[in-house]
Structures are given as structure tokens and as C-alpha cells.
Amino acid sequence: MLEVKDLEVFYGSIQALHRISFKINEGEIVTLIGANGAGKSTTLRTISGLVRPRSGKVVFRGTDITQVPAHTIVRMGIAQVPEGRRIFSNLTVLENLLMGAYTRNNKQEVEENLERVFKSFPRLKERIKQLAGTLSGGEQQMLAMGRSLMSRPSLLLLDEPSMGLSPIMVEEIFEIIKNINHEGTTVLLVEQNAFMALQIAHRAYVLETGRIVLEGPAKEVRDNPRVRTAYLGELAFVS
Amino acid sequence: MPLLEVRDLCKDFGGLRAVSNFQLKMEQGEIVGLIGPNGAGKTTVFNLITGLIPPTSGSIIFQGENLVGLPPYRIAAKGIARTFQNIRLFKDMSVLDNVRAILHVHNGYGFWDAALHSPRFAKKEEEILARARELLEVVNLETRSRDPARSLPYGDQRRLEIARALALRPKLLLLDEPAAGMNPREVASLTELIRFIKDKFQLTVLLIEHQMGLVMNLCERIVVMDFGEIIAEGTPHEVSNNPVVLEAYLGKGAVVNRC
Amino acid sequence: MERYFCTLLRRRERVRLALLGGLLASLYGALKLLSLAGLINEYWQRVLDQALITTIGALGLSIIYGFAGQFSLGHAAFYGIGAYTAGIIGKVWSQGSITFFLLALLAGTLAASFIAFLLGIPILRLRSDYLGIATLGFGVIVRVALENSNRFYPPLGGATGMTGIPQVANFDWIFWFTVGTLILVCNLIASSYGRAWLSIREDEMAADTLGINTTRYKITAFVLGCGLAGLAGGLYAYRYPYLHPSSFDFLKSFDFLLIVVLGGLGSISGTVVTAICWVFLLEGLRIILGQAFVDWRGVIYAVILIVTVLLRPQGLFSGKEWRLLFPSRDQDGTWGKEGKHASLRG
Amino acid sequence: SGKTAQTNTGEKTIKIGFMGPLTGDAKTFGESTRNAFLLALEQAGMKAGEYKIEHVITDDRNDATEAVNVVDKLISQDKVQAIVGSVTSRTTIAVSEIANSKKVVLISPTATAEKVTVDNNQRKEFVFRACFLDPFQGEIAARFARENLNAQTAAILYDQGNDYSKGLAEAFRKSFEALGGQIVASEAYSKDDQDFSAVLTNIAQKNPDILYLPDYYGKVSLIGKQARNKGIKAVFLGGDGWDSPELDFAAMEGGYFTNHYSPDDPRSEVQKWIQDYKSKYGAVPDAFATLAYDATNLLLNAIKTANSNDPVKIKEALQATRDFPGVTGKITFNANGDPVKPAHIIQIKGGKQVYVTTINP
Amino acid sequence: MERLLEQIINGLQLGFVYALIALGYTMVYGIIKLINFAHGDVFMIGAFIGYFAYTFWGFSLWGAVLIAMILCAVLGVLIERIAYRPLRYAPRIAALISALGVSLFLEYFCSLKFVFGPNFRVVQPPVKQIHWNLGGIPITNIQIIIVAVVILLLLVLQYLVYRTKIGTAMRAVSFDHDAARLMGINVDFIIAFTFALGSALAAAGGVLYTLAYPQIHPFMGIMPGLKAFTAAVLGGIGIIPGAVLGSLIMGQVETLTAAYLTSQMRDAIAFLILIIVLLVRPSGILGRGGPEKV
């Protein structure tokens, strides 16, 4: 479904990605794990068209989208929940959600979608008229997730969706990710919470300083000793 | 006398009561965890203690002195430092200067010393510099001292925030989700760091965190909030087996069991 | 280790000061020679003096806006306050004596600082554009006051302008005052003052929460910056034979603003270079365009302004500095120079 | 004027500088002045006596600081012997001091403030002008109002940031009161104001016989229109700033202003000037152009008389000028270097300027 | 008493004229967070185009308004393209300097002889002024036109920005460009649209302005632009009704000061009051300042 080939990305003179390549198949959950600054967010930003690579290609369903503007990529069915939520603080919760559906014109469908989002995140419904900027951190994360679902993407890029969420919410979010996936959305998941991510993902890639150093089915990656010490850390010997 | 005593603290935002009858006593040298669901009012408690927003009612007594009504910088000078949930570094300043900017608070030289670079100034500045380097070493950022703060990766930015807070020589350190965005291994090293600085600088720490690994490992006592109120309080063990907490916050899942 | 480190710093510092002093002295000597040899005629001498005076004023705004981040659109008003205060003293009492000239400069500086202090206490609570408008409003108030000044004290001249100020400020005075200002500003920037100002610019709330008395530092920056504008105004009054309210109205404040921005916010070197270039550009266009295109001077100037900002949106120096200006202690990373962090990671 | 090879072959030359606002919001005045300056030089065949004229045109943007730079440039870089300029008092006061101390002749066409030629009781010997002084016009207007129009009461509305406007207003007030009239209102505005309804409402209340509007044509056109809308019946009265084809003749109908000359004047100097200017620039000359024309011709005449390019000699010749037949009358300089010439009263009538009377100083 | 009423009407007229300009100013600011100093100059160009349209090209008033709006919208988009878009990711102040440059450019360029020339031109507006007398208070048809247009624009803008999809997108863009892109919003288009709209509003303001003050020249935009911006700040910059409210207050303050205190100090007192209001309400009268969330 999505294929990334030899991607090289620079910020000024700093190289963030070194010729990385990977693939996502229809219906999968793929996770990308790696330490801080490994280039995970950069990868997602490049796929979404926010960052232009110096070389390499991003191919989505057979179309080369490397040079397609970001707003068109959304229309093609790729949505992203960016790192740090990036909700529109000056809009209300409802307006944020409607912006998520900006590319869609069928009012009826948008209404239905809205109901579904409220079912997943009842807290949002309570605060529908509140300015999004005054939501608590967790509420904002829910809003960001809900907002991205409003465009009915076929590929959803999630950048650290569990960041700053309470344990119960983390579970819930992962539940939701699974559900979304079950309903047919392909997911590329970037997570620090590697343990959880590897639990729900089908396949995983490990990114280290801008290079892919390991890939394979999630289970295998989880059992890789190097991953256990480097990313699962203490967790590995506590459990 | 407790180091910090918060009594009957309340905060309303419009119709919303974000903090309600919050009580907290902290003794010198404690590490206390403050947990609770998203939107429970934890960050608001920090904002109230540091004077960023005025409480609706209640008192905050630090070393026997009521802080309510003091401007933030005065509260800070009394020995309360914090980090922010959404990192707020001085982004275009160098890593070193992020720390040095705060260090001066304790190294007063006059305007004319600064204007003329008097010998006294030079001496103090060397002290500041040495101290800043020392703090950066503590958080393992000494090699990046000349980079702008904005160029650091996320986790490093969090550690820089801690170094900056330490520059204030605080007695009480408030950490708002220091482990957010870190992977378990990084969390582990952060745990070590917090433990280390607590001993080295004789700190009392109040910590908000959702990563239970960190909280359960570090804290002697945990306060749980929901809807602005305290719903439970006790040792990690007590809290993690409290049904109310499980229901509202931890969930029945594997997370707790692992800790 | 620490010891060694410190002595090393001190040695480097001595070398730096010697270099800087030597450079300034030879610059002064060279300019002096050129002018004695008649290679700098009175016109270019005047332009050079104007450039230096502008530099002093711009350094003031650089502190206020470039470093402390307080958006001021009223800088020219303080320039005017300094000019009129110093000027009236010269006109009424001095008869051209140097002592009075220096006293008048001091008075101009203090007057501008004092008014900045009174104004700063209430209005520095405002943020960004609101502060800009409030200071701009203050500029209008000062202009109106100057226009009507003869009703309170006739020698001030009001709308007719003020003449009769002894023209005793020559290149020597102006040059060394500029150098003095530059050193003062650099010293402050490389001290806890500078860092506190920057931290306020970067994130006022975080600075406040971490113990920086933001109000105090904002006022210090404002008072100091406006004081420098006052000093520049004083020098202007003793170099240009005529003061008129229109020379200090809000449009002039934009001149200072664009110098500071084009130089690169938070760069002293940038401010100095841009201030000088800006004055020479305005006059240079006169020469380049010749009389066939005099009418185009404004157009070309505007185009240059736009093109410059498009080419260097962060300003010419964008936070960088000439190392010579700052103690070696501070070369280790002030103002975020571009680091080599890519190679350090891993 | 390019330096040609001929100038080096021993031909006698004199270099004349021109300065005025050729950019910025006073450009319209600077342009008229420059037009007339160039026309005068052209008509003289670029020669004054035996001296070939070179000229340098510079722009001061109506800014005091730039004007000082410009005059330094003209004197020390272009090495001119004489300067025509500048246009407004603001810039001219700033430069007259310097021209005088550098001993370069300066004649301003239009700077009306007293300080231009005499400051602090010191005559600036090298400085002259071709226009009236503020007090003179104000006084003439007051006399005309009292004696010819029999006005009892007057209101004044002036631009407080413009010394020309302020100077005229002040002089008018003094004279009008000295002649037994009563000033019922004296109100001010700023250069960029467009709305005068507040002060005009107050003035309407006082119902004065005269509304004195000492400002340039642009502003008075706006004020005149709004004043009539406010129901003010007073006769409008003004100064030479009104003299422009761009004046709103409909709004100012019936108003009078003091001027240097009248287009009705049958004198050949006047008629030829209007004709020549029209055919070269396609417009009727305004007061700025006319005065600049006279100023330039006065200077050229002095160079011819002195038959020298030495500023000291030119200055002496200028000072000695007697009854020079300018467009604005027979000009003689007084000891201060200010012209002594009669003022004409012009009325706006039927969309035209109509000569009314001449008042001698 | 009657005079006071008349003065208040004078103030209202002035206020509504400021509002005419302030609306476009504040709308652009609200979305782009740019003090578009060139707004006053687009306003000037609008006035000139309107003047040419109804004096030489035979348009009616509303035709002239329309053509000025269209041409200025194009000009606005052009300015955005050349001078602001390249600075999209630069610090905000860079765009402000660029705006200053554009403003100077338009003023100096338009005052060249072969463009509009530096002259003050007297305009004969296509609508004859009609005076009415309502119980001793003089009112003109022009005042009524201006008030009606301001109210109409206020409602239309408010609806557009707060009730339509494109308006919500505009606000989203104003907050976070990248996040807006991720919603599928074409940020460049939205910003160009905002500029087109703002410039069209400035042009409409320019043409109608000449009805009230029938004189145009290339530097006419500076002061009204500045006053309008000040008024917008007073009302709370970026807030559309705030622009009208701020303008009305400015108009009253200026008029009443000139009428009852001193016409010499009019500007000084107007700005003094502005500063005092800002001290009491640091984000303007309708501004939602509030402490930021940490």
C-alpha cells in the first residue's frame, strides 16, 4: 500500500534520515520504534508531505506522492496525528473535529463519523463547545485522534499517540487503534511505549539515528535481545 | 514543620472546578507522586503552587510562609522550581545559556559590575560558568552546551529542563510528566537521574507522571486525583491495589502488574 | 581542572581585549587620516557621523526588542526627548563649552531614561503588538507635545523647530561615544542581564516561574535602550543645527526597527553593521541614481528593503556575533549558534 | 548636467544646486519647484552672463536631517557656488545655517519662516528668499479682512505641525485684533487629518465673518467643503498656499487669498510665464513654481551682474538687486535678504482666480 | 445639548470611516498575525481606481466600488505572493518589515509622475451629498451609506469567519499551518484568499472614503491606515466586532477632544486614552487575553 524507498531527509545541514526503505501492506499495523531523535517523526512528516526529502521516493497505492502537496495527500487518504497533538487551540472541540473532515463534503457522513468519534471519546462530547486550548493534555490527545479519524483515512499515521496519557487511557487508545485497524484502516504507529506497540503491531521496524537497523514481524522484534535491552529497557527484566 | 503544606486549595475556571479542596503535606526529602486521569487537575496544582494562576481559595504554605499572592519569580526565589508538561525551554538560546540564565538569581552582581565587567563580575561569572557545566554534566548534556536548545531531541530537552530547574538551587522540585515521550529504557535512566539529583542536591520532589514504572519505583507516597479532588493517597502498593484508583486511572490491565 | 580552565579563559580574554582595542584604535586612526587627507569630504564625514549616531540609537532598540523582546514602535520619541533636552541646555546656557556639551548629553540620556521609566512601569505589562501600539501612541504624544512646546517654553521652538545649538559634536566625540556604547551593550549582553533579557524574549512565563524578575528586567532594558536613544538624540542635536518635531515622529521609529530586524534580532554586530549600511545606502542611492532618477530613490529604497528581508529573513547576522566583541567565556554558546549536533548524537 | 569635455577647455562655469522634496509626501511641491527651476535655466540658455551653468538636482524628502546631508553634499562634493532651495521652512532653516557658514549663496523660493534669513538677530548674509514672510501675509490678510471686507469677527483653523500655517495664523490673529477685530476661535489640526467636523461645528456655533485658512491647497479644499457642509457662511481667507490649479474651486468659491501675483495681471512677465509653463509642463503653474522661477531668475541675474562665479560677489549682487522684474512683481531685497514686494488679493470666483486688489507693505 | 449631539454624530461618522478600513485590517491580522502596513496603501490605490472608474471610465458608484475591489484583490494576492509568502516560515517580524517595504513601495511608486503623480486631486464623487435635518441634527446620505456598508461588512465577515467552513479553515490556518495542512487544507490558498478579501475590503473602504473626504493623493493611506489599525487594537486585534467598536471609540475620542478639550492636543489625547484603555484591558476591549494554559 505504501512504499518508502531510499528516503534521505535533511534539516539544513543535518541529515535526519539516511536512505531508509520500508513497506506497509493493506490492513496492517506497522510500528516504527526508536530512541529519541532517531527520525521517526521525520519519517511521518515526510510521508505526509510536510517535509520534502532530498532524495528517495514515497509511493502510495502505486502513485508517487513524493512531490504532492500535503493537503492533497490527505485527500488521497493518508491522515496523521502529529507529535505533540497540534490541535487548534483557538477553535472549539467541535470545530477541530470538523476541520478533520475538511476534505469531505457529504454532511450526512460527516455527522455519522462525528457520532462514532464521540462514542470512542465520550469526554470530547462533554466539552464540545470548549476551546480546545483549555483541554487537559490527555483530552487534547483524544481530540487529535478523533480529528484525524474524521477524514476517514485509509492509512493513519500516528506519532506517539500514548504520550501523556493515563494508563487507562493508553490501554483505551491502543484498543481504539486495534478497532480502527479492524475496521479496515491501515496504521503506521510510532511509539515510545515499544512494549505496547509491539503487542498490537503486525510488523515492526527499528530506527536508529536515521537508519533502519532491524525489521520483521512484531513478535520477532520483541524477542530480539538487542531490542529488549535498548528499547524495552528495565521493563524487560521487571516483567 | 513540613516543607510544603497545601490546605483546602480550590481553583475554578469559569464554571469548572479544576482543583477542589486539595490537601498536601510534604516533608523535607520526600518524593511524592501526583497521579490521576487526564484533566484531573494535576498541572493546575503545579500552576497554583508556582503562582502562575491565583487560587480561588486555600493556602499554600512553604517553610511556614504563605505563598498565595506572591508573583512567580518570588516563589521561585524561595526555592520552588518546576519543569513544564509542554516543554518550555528558551529555544533560541544555547543549552549552556538556558542554565546560566537561571543561575544568576543566586549570583548577584550589580548593574555597573556587569556594564564594566569588573573583577568581581569576572569572578562571579566564572563561578556561574563552572556551576552551569556541572549541572549539564549531571544531566549528561555537557557535549551539547553550545547548540541551541531547539535542536535537541525531545528527551534531551526534558533533561535540560531539569538542569535549568536545578540552577535555581531549589528545595522543592516540581516535575510535570518528565518521562513523557521516552521509551522504557530512557525512563529507567531518568529514574536514576531523579534519584541522583535528589540526593546530590537534597531535594524534595513532587512528581506528576503517567508512566507507572517511574512513579512506582521512585515515590514513597502517591496522591491520586480525579475531578480536582484527592481520591486516594498512600504507598505505591496501597495505591495500586486501591479499587477506586484501578477503576479511574490504572485500569485492570497489565501495566500495574508489571511494576 | 577548573583552575586551569579559568586561567586559560583569563589569558584568552586579555588577548581579545588587546585585539579589540587595537582594531578600534586603528579604525579611528585610518578614518582620521583619510579625513585629514581630504579623502573624506564634509559630506561623507556628516554621513559617517549620522551612521554612528544612528548606531547608538539602534543599539538601544536592539536591547529593547532584539534581546528583551519588547516590541517598541516609539523609539524615535526618546531620540527626540534626548535631542531636545540636550539641545535646549546647549542653546540656553552653554555657548559652546565642552563641559556643558557633556552635561547636556548626560541630561538628554537621563531625561529619556527617566521618561522611559515612568512610561515603562505601566505599559511593559502589554504584550507584542499591543505594546507596539502603545509605544507608537506615546510617539504621537511626544510629537504633539514638541509641536506645541513653544507655548510652554518659547526657545523650544514648537513647530518652527529649534535652532541655535552649538555644533560642537565632531567625529571624535561621536566615534568614541559609539565605541563606549558598543562596549557597554556588549558587556551587558554577556552578563546575567543579557541572559535574563533573552530568556524573557524566549519565554516570559517560564523565565518568571524560574525566578527571573521579568518586570524588573524589562524595565531595565527599556530604560537603558531609551537612554541610548536619548544619547544618540543628544549627539544629533550637537551635530545637526536644527531640531524639528518631524525628525522624531513615529515614521522615524520604523527606521530603527528595520535596522534592528534586518541586522538580525539579538545580534549586536548585526545592528551595528546594518545601522551603518542603512545610512550609507540612503545617501549612496543619491549618488548611484544621479539626478535623472532622483524621483526613484524612494522606490528603489523600498525594493531594496523588500529584497533584503526576502533574502535574509532572519536578518544579516541572525543571532551570530563577531567573536571579538564578546568575552571568550561566552563564545561557548550564546544565542544558539548553529551547532554540530548531528555529529555528536548517537 | 553632465560634465562635457568643453567645460575643461577653460570655459567659465558656475555650478548651481537645487534642493527640494522630490520624493515623499511633499513631492508635489518639490516637483513644481524643480520644473520652474529647470525652465528658468533653459530659458537663460544654460548661461548666466559669460558663465555656463551646470546644475545639480537633489532630493531632501522634506526631512531636516536629509536636507543637512544634502547641502553638505552640494557644497563639499558637488562644489556648487549657489543653491536654489529648499522648499519648506523646515528644511531651509536647517540648511541656511550651513550654506551661510560655508559662504555659498542660497536662495529659497518658498521658505517663509523668519528664521530662514535672520536667526537670533544675526543676518545670514548668503541667504535670500523670493517669497513673503509669514507675518507679512498674515498681516495683509487681516488688513484686507478689516478694511475691505469690514469683518468684525474671524475664526482661524491651522496646521499646528506646519510652521508656515502656524506662522500665518499667528500673524493674522495679532493684526486682526490690533485692527479692532475679534478672533472668536483659533483651532488646530494635524498634517494628516482629513476630518475637521468637530472644530468646524464649534466654529459654526460662533458664526464668524471670516474663516482664515492658512494652509496649502490640498488641505484647504477639504476644509472648505466640510465647512460649507457644516453651514458655515463665513468668507474664506487664505495665503499663497492656495495658489494651485488643483484647488477645489467649487468648495472655495467666494474665498480670497493673498498672493504674489495675479494671473490676470497683464504684465508681460506674468503672461509669458504662465504661457511658457503651460506649454512645457501642460499645467498652470502654482505658487511654488512661480516663486521658484523668480528665485532662479534673481540668482541668474545676480551672477550676470556680478559677472563672477564667486559666491561673495554673487551675494553682493543679489543684495543690491533693485526692482527686478519678476513674475511676482518688482523685487527689491531688504537688508535681511527678504523681498519687498506688494501682495495681491485674489478671489475665487466662478471657478477662476480673479484679481481684486493690491496691498503694499 | 444639541451641539453635543452634533459632535457625537461627527464622531460617529469619523468612527465609521475608520471602521471601514479597520475591518479588513483586523481580518487579515486575525488570520495571518501580520500587521499589514500596506493595507493603508491598498486603500489608497482602491480610492484612486474608484476615482478613475467613476470619473473617466463611466462607472456608477457601486460599479466603481466593485472594480476597485476586484483589482485590489488581485493586487493583494500579488503582494502576498511576492512579499509575504516567501516569509511564511520566517519570524513574524520579517513579514512586518516586508509589509513596511511594500507600503513604502506603493507610496513612492504611485507618486511617480507616470503612475498617479504626487498631486492632491479633488474628487467629484458620483453621489451628490444630500443633507437631512432630523430634529436639528444634520445627517447626510453619505453618512448613511457608510454606516450601512460597515454594518453589512461586519455581519458578512463575522458570518464568513465564524460560520462557514472556509472561515473555520482560516482560523485553523491562523493557529498552525502544518496542522492545517494535515487536515487537507490548502494553506497557501487560504492565505491568498484572506489577502484578496482584505484588499478588496480596503479598496471598498478607499472608494467610500472619497465620498466623505473627496480628495486623493498617494500618501493618503498612511494616517487612516494607522488610525484604523490603532482602532482595531483598541477593540482587540483580530476580533471583527472589536474593530468596529474600537473605531467608534477612536472617532468619539478624537472628535470630543477636539470639540471640548483642545484641538491642538487632539491626537495626543486620543492616543493617551488608547494607552489607558490598553492598560485596563491589555488585549483590547473585546480581546480574550486570559492567562495562557501551561
Ligand SMILES: Nc1ncnc2c1ncn2[C@@H]1O[C@H](COP(=O)(O)OP(=O)(O)OP(=O)(O)O)[C@@H](O)[C@H]1O
Ligand atoms: N525542524 C528541525 N530542525 C532541525 N533539526 C531537526 C528538526 N526536526 C528534527 N530535527 C532533528 O532531526 C533528528 C530526527 O528528529 P525526529 O523528530 O524525527 O526524531 P524522533 O525519532 O521523532 O524523536 P522523538 O522521540 O524525540 O520524537 C533529531 O536529531 C532532531 O534533532
Ligand SMILES: Nc1ncnc2c1ncn2[C@@H]1O[C@H](COP(=O)(O)OP(=O)(O)OP(=O)(O)O)[C@@H](O)[C@H]1O
Ligand atoms: N486556563 C484554563 N482555562 C479553562 N480550563 C482550564 C484551564 N486550565 C485547565 N483547565 C481545565 O482544568 C482541568 C484540569 O486541567 P489540568 O491541566 O490540570 O489537568 P491534568 O491533570 O494536568 O491532566 P493531564 O494529565 O492530561 O495533563 C481540565 O479539564 C482543563 O480543561
Ligand SMILES: [Mg+2]
Ligand atoms: Mg518524534
Ligand SMILES: [Mg+2]
Ligand atoms: Mg497536566
